[in-house]
Amino acid sequence: MQLMKQMVLQLAGVSLDDSKGYLVETRLGPIAEKxxxxxxxxxxxxxxxxxxxxxxxxxxxxxxxxxxxxxRDGAPFEALQFKLLPEVIDARERMGQSRKLRIWSAACSTGQEPYSIGMIVHELLGNLKDWDIQILATDISKATVEQAEKGIYPEHDMARTSRPLLMNKYFEKTPAGHRVVDSVRKLVTFRQMNLLSPLTGFGPFDIVFLRNVLIYFEAATRRDLAQRIGQTLLPHGWLVVGASENLLDAGPQFVPQTHCRTTVYQPGAVPVGRR
Ligand SMILES: C[S@@+](CC[C@H](N)C(=O)[O-])C[C@H]1O[C@@H](n2cnc3c(N)ncnc32)[C@H](O)[C@@H]1O
Known part of the structure; x- marks a missing residue:
């Protein structure tokens, strides 16, 4: 059991303390047997x-x-719509790169997060013609990324949301389930990727969603990842973490701000030696 916990830590960075031993038993037992x-x-x-x-x-x-x-959690998507995206669009314009956006959903699971981002982008910008928008969505789990790519969801996933109007607008009913409309789907590119691996070639991004994944990592892994993700952000960029997560131990590299009842982070001072 202890060895398997070490293996899980090594493979995914996921730290299983003694209270989580049952997860090895219940989730990996059938795999060991097979x-x-x-x-x-x-x-x-x-x-x-x-x-x-x-x-x-x-x-x-x-x-x-x-x-x-x-x-998920509602508020971060309000912040995205009413604060982050409008500011990022202005910043891009100042850079002479108007109508370009790069967003990363860094632990996208089965796709609900990147598609939610896509719906907000679509809602805010309306006609996406002449825009160069990429939402990169990555996750370590091959099975979830494959499911996400399909963009098809069962009825109960449709009901569990704080934005039913947007769900109605951006999904179409198919025999297989509710399918994300093409204009949102084509904004998102999925890729299997372990956050423990180097981020060379990633970014630069305007906004990174790194939500509900830091909680599974040890403090040192969290700090290291936050620092590496900080390097993929543009100076005007934003980092959004989960409701139960924060970057308070990541040092001055991130400045917290509260918008729409949610805390989001912008790049701050870069520690000496990392310039
Ligand atoms: C609880 S889900 C969060 C999904 C979404 N971000 C949200 O907030 O609703 C956590 C995701 O992190 C992924 N994950 C865990 N360890 C990872 C790693 N080392 N690299 C990339 N993804 C990882 C899992 O596969 C899982 O899909």
Missing amino acids: AGCANFNELYFKLRYGTDQPLMQLVVDAITTHETIFF
């Missing part, structure tokens, strides 16, 4: 010294928590 392992130590050694990538992916998919909903 892989023909008599116990978790056998599964550990198979992962550690084997080359079974699909098995590794199964473990990552199972141990990560993918709970999400459209417009």
Whole structure:
């Protein structure tokens, strides 16, 4: 069990303290059994010294928590619509790059977050013709990214939202379920990606959503990730974290501000040595 916790930490940065031991038991037990392992130590050694990538992916998919909903927590999406996007659009104009936007949903799960961002962008800008907009959506879990790419959701996902009008406007009913309309879908590009890996080639972004993933990491991993993500943000950029998360221990690199009842962060002073 202890070895598997180490493996999960190494693979995804997800820290399972003693209170979370049951997660290994319940989520990885069936995988160990299917892989023909008599116990978790056998599964550990198979992962550690084997080359079974699909098995590794199964473990990552199972141990990560993918709970999400459209417009989760409401307020951050109001801040996006009424403060962040308008300011970012002005800043881009000052840079001589009007009508360009780059947004990253850095732990996108099954896609509700990046599609919510897409709906807000669409709502704010109206006609997207002549705009160059990319919403990059990444997650470590292959299965969730594949599901997100389909952009099709069951009835109960449609009901769990604070913005029912937008849901009505930007989804169409198909035999398979409710499908995100093409004008929003085409704004979003999905990619499987581990936040522990280098962010070389990522950005620069106007806005990064890094929500409800920091809570799974250890303090040092959180600080390191915040610092690396800070380097992908434009000087006028914004970083949005989850309602139960903050960047207070990330140092002066981030300045918190409260807008629409939510705390968001802008790049601040860069620590000496990292300039
Ligand atoms: C609880 S969901 C949050 C989804 C969405 N951001 C939200 O706030 O509703 C956490 C997501 O983080 C992803 N995750 C966990 N560890 C990760 C890592 N090391 N790299 C990238 N994604 C990771 C999980 O796969 C999961 O989909």
